[in-house]
Amino acid sequence: MIERDVILLTILVVTAVSMLAYVGELRPDAYLAITILIYFIYTSVNYGFRFRVNLKFIDASLIITFALIVGYRVYEVIK
């Protein structure tokens, strides 16, 4: 069960990253932000993963990272 969850998450991340690379995306934070989004969407949809693995620390770290990325981009636009 957990094997399937990890493999699915890996496939989703690899697909998204490949697509970004294919379209010629150069900003590293875009890759990171998309990966973080995929992580949150996947673990929300497949809640069984959260039952088996304690993701609190990663959740907090990734939310902060995502907020920093978004904040930086907003700052860039405002500036």
Place this chain on the structure above:
Amino acid sequence: MYFKYLVSGGLIVIISVITAIYSLLVGIEVVLGVSLATLVLGIVVLTTGLTYGEPLVELFKTFSRDLSRLVSKVLEDSGLLSSSKFRVCLNDLKLVISAKPVNCLSTSLGFGLVDDVPYLAMPLDVVKDFEVVGNDLRDYLREILIGRFKVCRDVNVLVDDGNYLVELRSVGDDVMWLVKSPINYVRFLVLGLSAKFLSSDLELVNEDLIGSNYLIRFKVVT
């Protein structure tokens, strides 16, 4: 703890960090982006390895501890805890705990008295799931205790003058609390499986815990 994911996650994190540093030095932004994405994946896999646990395992542990306390109390109150005989009755697949040997056919599941001797008969339904395969008790026990339940790392069986000695080597830490509890379920399992394999009633002679090795000596009751 899931060792496979611990190692995989650790390797992914290390490789992605090295790649990220390299891309920063060389200035390839695409590689940096891919490395950061892989780093997130690696951390998730690493966390899976560190914190993975089946949701019902903890609940069942608590349940079995509470149940063990209850049965221990019953045994204590009936004077069966200190000097008791353990006998596996193959007819109903049950383990009978009594102060003196009792006739299996006179007992039924639960607490009771046979000729003023109190006994507690517990079901061994788990044994029903395992068909006897082969003609070696050691292989049979290894298949179930190591292959299925991961109780220990090795099993050895010695037969000496009608007495069987089953040695469970390197019993796992998670299982050790069961072995040390008054209601030692590992004892039930070994006796039940052995009785099924030998197709006869068994009686526990003695048992010993030496370090992480658990030894059970039993005899066939004719």
